[in-house]
Amino acid sequence: MLVQIVVSGLASGATYALIALGFVIIWNTAAVVNFAQGEFAVAAMFVALVLSRFGHVPLFLALPASVAASALLGWLTERIVIRPVIGRNAMTVVTVTIGLQIVLSDGAKLIFGGQPYPFPAPFSGAPLGFGGVVLPRQSLLVILAMALLVAALHAMSVLTPFGKRLRAVAQDREVAAMMGIDVNRTVAQGFAVSAAVAGVAGVLLAPVIFVSADLGLPLLIKSFVAAIIGGFGSYPGALAGGLLIGVIDNVVSYAVSTDYRDVISFLVLIVMLLLRPTGLFPNHR
Amino acid sequence: MMSRRPAPRAALAVAAVAAVAVPPLLAPYALHLCVMVGIFAILALSLNLICGWAGMISLGHAGFWLIGAYTTALLTTDHGIAFWWALPASIGITAASGLLLGLPSLRWNGHFLAVITIAFGMIVQTLSVNWEWLTHGNDGVSNIPRPVLFGHRLGANLAFYYLVVVILAAVWALMHRFIVSGYGRALKALRDDEVAAACMGVNIARFKVTAFVLSAGIAGMAGSLYASYVRFLNPDSFGLDTSIRVFVMVVIGGIGSIGGSILGSFAVYVLPEVLRPLQQYYYVIWGVVVIVVMRFLPGGLATIWSSAPPGRE
Amino acid sequence: MAATALLQTSGLTRSFGGLLALSDLTITVEAGGIQGLIGPNGSGKSTFINVVSGVLRPDAGRVTIAGRQIAGRRADIAARAGIARTFQNLRLFGGLTVLENVLMGGHLRLRTGLAAALLGTDRAREQGLREHAEQILALVRLTHRMRQPAGTLSYGEQRRLEIARALAARPRLLLLDEPLAGMNPAEMAMVVEIMQHTVAEGVTILLVEHAMRVVMAVCARITVLNFGRCIAAGPPAAIRRDEAVIRAYLGRARHDA
Numbered sequence: 001m002l003v004q005i006v007v008s009g010l011a012s013g014a015t016y017a018l019i020a021l022g023f024v025i026i027w028n029t030a031a032v033v034n035f036a037q038g039e040f041a042v043a044a045m046f047v048a049l050v051l052s053r054f055g056h057v058p059l060f061l062a063l064p065a066s067v068a069a070s071a072l073l074g075w076l077t078e079r080i081v082i083r084p085v086i087g088r089n090a091m092t093v094v095t096v097t098i099g100l101q102i103v104l105s106d107g108a109k110l111i112f113g114g115q116p117y118p119f120p121a122p123f124s125g126a127p128l129g130f131g132g133v134v135l136p137r138q139s140l141l142v143i144l145a146m147a148l149l150v151a152a153l154h155a156m157s158v159l160t161p162f163g164k165r166l167r168a169v170a171q172d173r174e175v176a177a178m179m180g181i182d183v184n185r186t187v188a189q190g191f192a193v194s195a196a197v198a199g200v201a202g203v204l205l206a207p208v209i210f211v212s213a214d215l216g217l218p219l220l221i222k223s224f225v226a227a228i229i230g231g232f233g234s235y236p237g238a239l240a241g242g243l244l245i246g247v248i249d250n251v252v253s254y255a256v257s258t259d260y261r262d263v264i265s266f267l268v269l270i271v272m273l274l275l276r277p278t279g280l281f282p283n284h285r
Numbered sequence: 286m287m288s289r290r291p292a293p294r295a296a297l298a299v300a301a302v303a304a305v306a307v308p309p310l311l312a313p314y315a316l317h318l319c320v321m322v323g324i325f326a327i328l329a330l331s332l333n334l335i336c337g338w339a340g341m342i343s344l345g346h347a348g349f350w351l352i353g354a355y356t357t358a359l360l361t362t363d364h365g366i367a368f369w370w371a372l373p374a375s376i377g378i379t380a381a382s383g384l385l386l387g388l389p390s391l392r393w394n395g396h397f398l399a400v401i402t403i404a405f406g407m408i409v410q411t412l413s414v415n416w417e418w419l420t421h422g423n424d425g426v427s428n429i430p431r432p433v434l435f436g437h438r439l440g441a442n443l444a445f446y447y448l449v450v451v452i453l454a455a456v457w458a459l460m461h462r463f464i465v466s467g468y469g470r471a472l473k474a475l476r477d478d479e480v481a482a483a484c485m486g487v488n489i490a491r492f493k494v495t496a497f498v499l500s501a502g503i504a505g506m507a508g509s510l511y512a513s514y515v516r517f518l519n520p521d522s523f524g525l526d527t528s529i530r531v532f533v534m535v536v537i538g539g540i541g542s543i544g545g546s547i548l549g550s551f552a553v554y555v556l557p558e559v560l561r562p563l564q565q566y567y568y569v570i571w572g573v574v575v576i577v578v579m580r581f582l583p584g585g586l587a588t589i590w591s592s593a594p595p596g597r598e
Numbered sequence: 599m600a601a602t603a604l605l606q607t608s609g610l611t612r613s614f615g616g617l618l619a620l621s622d623l624t625i626t627v628e629a630g631g632i633q634g635l636i637g638p639n640g641s642g643k644s645t646f647i648n649v650v651s652g653v654l655r656p657d658a659g660r661v662t663i664a665g666r667q668i669a670g671r672r673a674d675i676a677a678r679a680g681i682a683r684t685f686q687n688l689r690l691f692g693g694l695t696v697l698e699n700v701l702m703g704g705h706l707r708l709r710t711g712l713a714a715a716l717l718g719t720d721r722a723r724e725q726g727l728r729e730h731a732e733q734i735l736a737l738v739r740l741t742h743r744m745r746q747p748a749g750t751l752s753y754g755e756q757r758r759l760e761i762a763r764a765l766a767a768r769p770r771l772l773l774l775d776e777p778l779a780g781m782n783p784a785e786m787a788m789v790v791e792i793m794q795h796t797v798a799e800g801v802t803i804l805l806v807e808h809a810m811r812v813v814m815a816v817c818a819r820i821t822v823l824n825f826g827r828c829i830a831a832g833p834p835a836a837i838r839r840d841e842a843v844i845r846a847y848l849g850r851a852r853h854d855a
Contacts, residue, residue, distance in 0.1 A: 099575030
């Protein structure tokens with residue numbers, strides 16, 4: 001039983017981890033704490049929902065299309081909303097992302113209403129049994145997908161010129177600019193990648209929850225907490241933090257009560273900050 | 286507010302006269318909005334003390350507001366205590382909870398403090414849902430009495446409005462005194478450079494905690510007024526969205542500007558009326574307004590009338 | 599301890615990740631006059647200033663100012679004990695005006711309760727502080743900049759404002775961390791004049807500086823650090839001839855080249 005709880009915790013944790021990863025990508029490349037990060041995931045959910053349920057597009061096409069749509073949204077966000085205020089006082093920039101969060105979540109509410117929508121599961125077969133432990137296919141798929149995506153992102157960051165540019169900008173914008181890197185373009189692409197990662201999280205999460213317009217903020221908070229626990233700015237930290245939050249949530253919901261789930265997650269956060277103020281993976285940049 | 290040209294005195298005088306003279310002429314709903322603007326202005330001012338002058342961040346002020354509101358609500362209903370005793374009790378208990386949140390601020394700032402304050406707000410709200418023995422949970426608290434002043438119950442919204450205006454003016458005056466005093470200067474100094482401020486003899490820990498305690502106390506006052514005004518509380522009104530909304534009021538109005546916080550809460554509450562024909566689009570448009578104001582008025586609405594460069598006072 | 603010792607450190611040790619910045623350092627600063635603290639880059643001068651002013655905690659050792667032990671205590675306690683300082687890398691309050699920066703220097707002398715501040719009964723003290731601040735601004739020739747945000751001053755003006763802010767505390771001991779760095783000769787002369795005026799008022803100055811001509815000219819006594827240790831102490835004439843000092847500087851110079 002415990003294994004099942006942990007595995008399904010890891011599955012939801014994987015989605016928090018991905019959103020946190022995207023959140024940290026934006027923090028590292030643009031020094032922006034993006035309160036609209038959860039909305040990128042929600043946008044992908046709704047695009048996938050519209051395509052598959054109302055457009056009857058098969059899921060194997062609808063999912064990549066929705067991730068692409070959320071990447072586009074991320075790119076537009078940087079171009080239209082963030083770039084004009086970049087470098088200003090941190091509270092101004094945060095407020096701009098809050099404004100965007102309001103626009104996106106209430107925009108979604110305007111279009112789709114406040115009600116939750118069920119989402120078709122891509123793998124609806126019977127749960128898999130492993131020596132007495134029964135695990136739902138979707139949970140395993142989510143964990144597997146997260147692992148693949150993280151491996152792909154890591155390869156991109158290390159191997160491709162784009163990854164190198166992204167890392168250079170994250171290291172030091174001015175030096176990157178002196179090296180001839182188009183910083184603005186790179187930051188915009190960083191937003192696109194970040195939103196795409198959040199979009200993947202969204203479509204992975206959609207089948208296990210109901211899709212609704214008000215999911216963005218709670219997802220953001222989970223991933224913000226994950227990023228902090230992991231050591232703000234660290235990619236492995238964001239992943240570990242997200243997985244940890246997912247597991248803690250699930251174990252607490254099962255062992256204590258769902259009422260106090262968030263309280264206990266937050267208390268864990270505070271205890272961890274007291275024990276390890278720099279997070280799981282201190283980020284020495 | 287002291288070194289740069291603030292609003293011209295004439296404009297302030299006009300605003301003050303309008304605040305006193307106009308409400309009796311207003312329709313009931315408009316008057317209701319005015320009361321809410323006043324209460325939120327007090328709440329926004331309390332947050333501005335943290336964000337504007339002390340340079341810290343709080344996204345948990347709805348938690349303080351809740352504690353203040355519930356203290357008054359429960360004391361005046363379940364325990365039959367008069368509002369005028371419940372108000373200071375609210376302030377005191379909320380200020381004490383400010384101590385709780387002030388302590389982590391000594392150790393963390395920036396994102397860490399943002400998340401910890403979010404956690405605080407959500408924990409307080411969760412407890413108010415689940416501690417039914419104390420708060421009546423999701424049923425909320427109803428039939429909260431209005432204050433009685435000189436034998437008259439302030440049942441009419443207009444009378445309550447004037448109570449709010451008087452308290453808002455008092456908070457304004459005290460905050461202004463605080464900010465132009467050596468304390469306010471030291472707070473601004475530690476916002477700019479903690480190490481240098483400490484070398485001038487500023488006890489950083491004491492100042493930060495004091496800022497949180499004062500801010501919480503003022504937020505508790507706003508909560509107490511709110512409970513007694515709306516007469517029914519339930520935990521839904523005190524979520525993260527409320528904390529964020531107050532934060533937006535502060536930044537939109539003008540970080541570190543007293544008048545700005547009042548303008549900010551005015552904008553948040555009166556804009557929907559201006560946008561009434563677009564009612565269902567209101568929130569989306571509000572989000573756009575936030576983005577646009579930050580784009581073109583980084584110092585907030587308070588800088589509309591001053592030609593000074595954007596920045597913090 | 600000699601009766602005239604204003605600042606006395608003994609056995610002061612501080613390391614950064616295994617690198618010893620101060621090593622069992624014992625230094626005495628006598629009351630009155632300007633004492634120089636020199637040494638090659640990285641010899642521990644700034645660390646010393648930071649430890650004495652309470653910005654850094656020492657790993658071991660004592661710092662005594664006028665008989666009070668303050669090592670390891672907070673910076674505001676060091677300030678309370680009569681130590682004021684400037685910063686090598688300028689740490690002004692950029693959002694405050696020039697005048698407010700100087701008033702901040704006098705923060706400890708305000709001594710009004712919160713209630714007095716809220717009721718506005720602190721005006722007399724504030725007024726006294728302000729008059730003193732204006733005198734100091736006249737001394738450092740920044741009166742005309744009084745109402746501007748400190749962030750808008752030129753580099754040399756910011757350096758002078760740092761000194762003015764420290765003077766407003768009416769300290770017993772003023773720690774100046776490279777106050778002449780990056781200044782032209784005219785500005786240097788102005789700062790030397792400010793230092794001499796300050797000393798005449800009874801303040802003791804500990805001067806960390808690379809401009810050797812000035813140090814030799816204004817200091818009555820000089821202490822030389824190398825690798826966190828005191829390698830020489832005495833009047834300028836003796837320091838100039840000291841073998842260990844010459845070796846320390848020449849050795850570094852060769853190493854740098």
